[in-house]
Amino acid sequence: MISNQVLSEVEFNVVGKRPLRPDGVDKVTGRAQYGDDTNLTGTLRAKVLRSPHPHARIKSIDTSKAEAFPGVRAVVTAKDLPFASLSKDELGGEYTALKYASDHMLASDKALFKGHPIAALAAVNAHVAESALALIQVEYEVLKPVVDVREAMKDDAPLIHEDLRTNDMGETGDKPSNIATHMSYSTGDIDKGFAEADLVMENEYTTATVHQGYIEPHNTTAFWNSDGQLNIWTSTQGSFQVRGTVAGVLRIPVSQVKVIPMEIGGGFGGKITAYLDAICAVLSKKTGAPVKALMTRTEVFEASGPAPASWMRVKIGVKNNGKMTAVEAEIAMDAGAYPGSPAMQAIVCAFACYDVENGKVDGYDVVDNKPKTAAYRAPGSPQAAFAVESLIDEICGELKMDPIDFRLLNAAKEGTRRIEGLVARRIGLVECLEAARDHDHYKAKLDEGIGRGVACGYWPNRGFQSSVVMTVNYDGVVSLIMGSVDIGGTRASIAQQAAETLGIAYEDVKPTVVDTDSIGYTFITGGSRTAFATGLAAINAAEDVKSQMVSRAAKIWDTDEDDIEYVAGIVQHKSDEELKFTFKDLARQLATTGGSISGRASVDPTGEGNGYAVHIVDVTVDPDTGKTDVTRFTAVQDAGKAVHPSYVEGQMQGGAVQGIGWALNEEYFFDDSGKMMNPTFLDYRMPTSLDLPMIDTVIVEVANPGHPYGVRGVGEASIVPPMAAIGNAVHAATGHRMRSLPITPGRILEAGWENGRS
């Protein structure tokens, strides 16, 4: 049995190989510099006082005792942020956005979730800071909380923001509501589509709030120098995003802030939002010293950005031959304290695997008393896929149709118009389904007690802005400078694309991630965009280097540039075979022929290829305890072209593992007062290595026409199918259709009791 397959059609010299990662030695020897390794002379430690209540009005804050505590250098509250001294009239249309951003850093009038920052202080060390924190006195008026998305949507629900009115397809609602936005897409005629169907099935599904679970907690060191320059060392997926947020909340120009991204210990979308940075900045301004803050794990769970819980209703109509005639979905997601759940992505992704003429999707972005949700790997798509792919499995059961055959019959392909109106370019879902169908796993006999499930997943992938600068050193080694933080091996995969374009060895490209002052604007590392978009920037910068190398050769040979060509790392005269430089030979001549060469490129590409994944999973379920064990798992995914197949496999396996956790055990567990009961890794049960089989992978390569090497993003589609695939496998093993996540042992037992089995 082959556990990792790559189905390649096109081979390159460097792209597609598996070289060592440039950051590898530092990481395995413990030398890599993470945020908490930042230790500037005289650094103070900050701690944040957080609301113990999920919903409360802040009546007063008395910081005097804390300020007087020996070792405390400064205390800040929302009053220390610019928002406090700006009137609604002054801010005009900016008011609500600044209030939300500022209050998210430090609450001004209400605490909207347990863990909401109320005040912060800086002290000579973390222990003094912790002791002093207890001396800050806050008087709260405790309000009724709501932590369930459906409850929050009710007319009589406690209002999170008294002035929030629903944006209902562009129309503003006439009364306050927790529903921030209602959005909708439709295509064709669903009434006609359902009327044509031989079978229509409809069900409701729910998923719980889950966390990305990155190992490294959020951390920041800020130093606001006396010349006004603010420097921030932090763990982030987007240094320019942090710069923008901090400058926005502090009302200073972006160029006054420099963000230095440190090595990152995991993000998965959760390290895009800035939490501690502005707090440390204002504490640094007050004290004149660098200020560092580090979240505890409990703070990470309670006050960073988990993925939303969801309620979904899905309806699908099919002909007896399996052809889908109409689809419909309603998806409500809780954004937590401030609007911004990925309900929009959820409705766009819900049916993106299928080519259906008639469809309608409605999404609701709902606020409630949970931490403000953040991105989590393919935000919105995993929840939607759990509902849609579970219902399709039920339909396949009714039709007695093989679930892969059903999906092949209905699969989206080049030219399929999706529900939001975009038409698919060349995509690889059919090829993934065929690879899954032909895989040894899918053909393997099912032993007694084993249930098998399959599901598909979609993520559109992203483009957006990236900048790269490349300098040629006189020994022929190229320095590759970029603004994309490396969270998944992109230093290697972008260096590979640069080396491929220049026709030089991978080892002759040295990639470095730099701060916001040292490179042009670069969007976050997220959305599965970096290997694609920053890769394109590197390719374009390499082309710039190539043309400058050609001009330099022209100067040396005193000939016309048009007479020179650059082929596979060799600069040569087109007609005079004697005139030829290797890249390194020419590099050695640069110092005496005009100095170094720098290539540069800034891009904002739109040719990202959509990503599709198909997962096959086998489970056993202990009938006495309801415990599910995943016994075999195969992940198939279209990578376009896997630049570094090992890292693509890592992304596929990582997404599958996070999906297994989401499917079986992970959830925010709230008590009756709306407080999270399990903010530790002991009780927030992510899978350990003992809970997982080896995740087998099949990389399918259907070239993305929007990239010279065919690259598609690969970081996210892999978390989309596992929940439904596991739910479908549990059904196959037990006969119980599980429509709520997580599929815990307790829920499986209860399903058995409800179905009349003991």
Place this chain on the structure above:
Amino acid sequence: MEPFDFVSPTTIEEAVKTLASAGDQARILAGGTDLLVQMRAGRRTAPLVVDIKGIPELNVLSYDASKGLTLGAAVPCYKIYEDETVAKVYPGLIDAAFLIGGIQIQGRASIGGNICNAAPSGDAIPAVIALRGVCNVAGPNGTREILCEDFCTAPGQNALKNGEILVSISIPAPQANSGANYLRFIPRNEMDIAVVGVGTSVQLDASGQNFVSARIALASVAPTPVFATEAGDSLAGKAVSEEAIQQASELAMAAAKPISDMRGTIRQRIHLIGVFTRRTLNIAIERARGG
């Protein structure tokens, strides 16, 4: 974490004296796998931490076929399961020692600490109760013995009085034709708190076909670990049979008085007590028969 004073006595007398004078200001530190976590989380404050790992009597691990096992209260789990004799004679104890925390935790955590922490879910406690464990306590008024089933008095509270420490646990040498087992239910395969736990021990007659006696103890189904005497006693004198085991499991279920919380519901826990009582009894019987 708040600052605290730290002392490391090297004799029982010194430890008792320190604890007696500090009263409720002191906390005993063995492996620290509960105490330090509780202190970091702010659930316990301890102005004085008394590390008892330097006291020789608390580090004893000795087995004698006539006297049985003496297990010092500070002996970490890994030493227990890596001791070939102890592992062979007390597989029912090893079951618990092997699943407390993970490998790193087992390098520090002790059975004595697990008992003193008195969590309803403490994995070692039902195992030790089933094995007739006795807690040897030293205090200002000398030494005394407390049966393990009487040691835990409430969640996080034990029978130790001011100035007393748990020195060791004595477990009698196994009777002929006896066997024991501990199993727990967790949703993952390690690093978790028991949803339920069941420890059992059985003694069979020479034929291996009849129960002479049995002991059954339960975790995570009451404010303290439960010694389900009726369930165990119901087996005495009966032939080994599915019916007898089923009946004992139903009595164990009746002895369980769990709550519903994030780890499980009342119904789920009572159901699982039945399942795991049957499973542990079957393993204990197999071990008693020499399997």
